[in-house]
Amino acid sequence: MTPIEQAESISSKLKLNRVSLKNFLTTQGILIVFIICLAGFSMFSDRFLSEENIMTVIRQASMIGIIAIGVTVVIIGGNLDLSVGSMLSFATVLVVDLHDKIGPTNAIIVMFAMTLLIGAINGLLIGYMKLNSLIVTLAMLSAIQGITLIYTGGQNVDIANQDATWFAVFGRGFVGGIAVPILMFAVLALCVHFVMRYTSYGRRIFAIGGNPTAAVYSGIRKSRCVFTTYMISAFSVGCAALVLGSRVMGSQNNVGQGYELLVLAGIILGGTSLMGGAGSVWKTVIGVLILGFIQNGLLLLGYPYYTQWLVTWVIIIVAVWLDLANQRKRLFTSHS
Amino acid sequence: MVNVKNISKVFGGIQPIWLFVIAITVFFSFMSEYFLTTGNFMNILVQTSTIGLIALGMTYVMINGNIDLSVGAILALSAALAVDLQSYGLPVALFAAISAGILLGALNGLIVWKTGVNSFIVTLGAMIGIRGLVFIYTKEQSFYASDFAFSDFGISTIASIPTLGVIFLVCCLIMHLVLTKTGHGRNTFAVGGNREAAADAGIRVGRHMLINFMIVGFFAALAGITLATQMGAATPNLGRDYELWTITAVVLGGTKLAGGFGSITGTLGGVLAIGILRNGMNLMQVPAFYVLVILGAILIAVLIIDQKVNRKSGQEVNV
């Protein structure tokens, strides 16, 4: 179909030029929203842009941020992970409960081992057995929640002597004046960003998310790569559990409930498409920070914390409209 | 995705979820003498009716090729409205609750229709935002029913069957008939099964999607009201995780996540399976948490069986 194909390519080139401003708005739009938010809040509250406040916001956002980085990798690979909330509950309960029983070091090792085991189960079912990731991780959400409750017998757990353990460093410590959760968030973000952008592994994940068939036809071992994305996601949950357990020095058995959706909200806000093959850690960091600053800004303005949920909704709708043309094109290509 | 059609052929046309329902019914009646009593069955019926009502609407949306994550939040908002507005009279309160559900459903549907964006994203946003609305409206307080007729309704019976159970079963019947017998029902399948072909054939794809989101909004609101009548109250956190339970029930019932296939009978089986498991294990004094694990395991098992049954050897490229 000679002329048509040429025409298609030419017309898409033309479009590319014409919508470049719009392209800029959609790709950088979220950054603009971010800056407007910051500017808006700082007009109404002097404290908002103070260094102390910014650090507080980032510190609070780092919990969701750490998990969101892992889930971003899964999503770029073309899948979903809804099990991270339950996994967070499980890992936090585990590390807190074992802390007094086998010591902090062993507790951390066991916690990571168990978390990665769950990630491996996800990866096995989705990567190697090629099951639908939405349903598998939904099932895992329920199952892990159950396992956590069975493990604790429905009780909450805590660490007896909170002042005497170095375990406190993860949630409460500072290194060079910066809170450890922020450092963990930053280091994880930089590492995963590097992996996704500058390694062959990252390239493979983008290819699989973009076109799984073409990736396989190019000799990429899709099953293995998908498997590893779930390991990364599980690892990030483990890190978040360290922070959470150490900050609270205890854990309710449903502490991570609903995190999977907050994490997704952050990722979507950042502009990573749920279709796979596109997106970046950088975008996710922005998205999560926006969530954090909205929450904080609204609190400073005297609105209750739940007002941020409404605002998040509105922003998602706006982002969706901005992204409209792009998304529609993608939908059609994925359908045919 | 789950294509129960082929599995059911193996078992002579009976939906596999019903085989499972029968199996666990037999199992629990051996395990507990209280299980196989009329009273207990009425309990199960009432307990499953809340998730069940939402699942009816969710079945439509999922057959249509979409998903709605905002049902739990809509349920909470409607429950709060139904309880709080009773000072203006029960009809006003109920009308407001139902209207809110339908309107929010319409909003979801409209955004999905007009932007073409994945319904998962749209309704995830709505889920968070509507929960925010609930908290803003209730100021984090619980409301208690002032009209005794409201709370009495929740424990009333019709011909010794709990009214809530009757409502659920009647809704099941209606929704089953609408899905199998009406133009809208059949077009819902067509749109979910092959959207482009449906559009080419002149079916108004967007309108059917909008209607289905309104239907699920209506049922989420109705479930909110029935739940509030049982409790005589509405709390701001009502309905959390219900979207996940509902989707689980619908998928267990054999509805395809990708759309184009599913049934109300299957969904009824799905919600009953969850209800019976919970009830039976409760009677056996097994902590409720085990149900969560078993449910997850069953869901994955269903996926695996489905894949094994549907995969033809050698015919497919191994991608």
Add this chain to the structure above:
Amino acid sequence: MTAPATNNNQRSVDASIKPVLRLEGITKRFPGVVALNNVSFDVRAGEVHALLGENGAGKSTLMKCLAGKHQAEEGSIVLEGQKVSFSDPMEAKQHGIVLIHQELSLVSDLTVAENIFLGSLPLKWPNRVDWKKLRSDTDKILSRLQCTFRADDLVGDLSIAKKQMVEIARALVFTPKIVVFDEPTASLTDHEKPVLFNVINSLREHGVGIVYISHRMDEIFALSQRITVLRDGEYNGTVDTAQTNEDEVTKLMIGRSLELDHSSKPTEFKENVLEVRNLSVEGVFKDISFNVRNGEIVGMYGLVGAGRSEIAETIFGLRRPSAGEILLEGESVTVKSPHDAVARGIALVPESRKEQGLVLGLNCRDNITLSTLGSVSSLGVMSPKKELEIYEKYQRELKIKTPGWAQKVGNLSGGNQQKIVIGKWLTTHPKLLILDEPTRGIDVGSKAEIHALIKDLAKSGYAVLVISSEMPEVLGVSNRVIAMYSGQITAEFNADTVTEDELVQAITGQHKPASGTPLHAAGV
């Protein structure tokens, strides 16, 4: 050539009959390209009018303009003496113009009846489906088509041929005036074809005008009354079927491209790189044996669905053979996966560029290095320098025209996209290069370039297997031609001495009359 064709037209037996449908001076432009230039075409009531042309000649575009999927910029559609224009397929259908697609547009979990009446279910108050009417209407249509399946059968359970019948049945709902068949027999077996032909003849007897698009000469000559040929988006003549022959039509269709450049073909072959012995995949192909040597180009020629791509996929590790063996450089191997195939030096340029060959969201450089990520990275970290070197090398060698390496491949023309896929495989330095339909949907200029490239590659020592359904391509590039018909190799020829007739017979199963039902025996 146009002049004698018009004469033919005037000499035709029922020239006095006025056409039901007339397309006049249709011009369809896509930005930068004229897809159809001033094309005229007409259909009479009760005739089968065949539309012929090479891939990309504009047949499908013309029919899409007719059926309301595209809107022509110039020209008019005259239906029964009245000028009409359709903004969407539904409107065209309501005017009695139905297009039956190559790709089926059915809903597999609905019944036959529901699919036939998709979008126009008979309804009773309030919105209830009138099943009784639906069934009886469907039964009427099905019995007219002599279908063996029933109104309540699920479409998903039907064979492809039966699904096609459902598509045709759908056309009958609107008491059609014009039915367009776009390659209807591509997926039918020989036993199923006569049923389709009966249907077409019965439609014709009912006064319906049929447009029949196909590549198969035998069908066209058996069915049609007139043949119109398009070439490169232009009208190239209409002839009466009774007064022409295949040679004449082929010339009209192909014209210049039969002048083949045999001279530059590779001539030196060494030892076997690939040898396939009695390879079978149950239900797809069976007992396939052939070999490809160093420096040799072997063409595999056959119709769509003959099992050619599936053989390639099996060699590439995407399918498990049920019998037989694959030998690479004399050694029997089991190719477990594409990854394994790449490691063993096999490369496959797949049939569908956009679905299997490219990741459209990635840029040119990333696509070219996709199969050789190991060599452009050290310890897993990509080396942008090495990557760019590789990209630039192949961009230069293959003459890929792009604004730069960062351009998304989705924005390139078909020819350049295909060069990127070929480039991707050259980076892996394979021993065996399999190209499946290497020039499908590619403009004439790029086509020639890719053909030259394939020959050069073979001369530099690659063993090349080219799968194609275009005869000029197969004859033009390959040394040997393997002909396939319904999952089996029917013959092997020397590409320089074989005649077109021999080839056509081999791929349509004609030289083995026992295996298929001849068209004429089916009452066509």
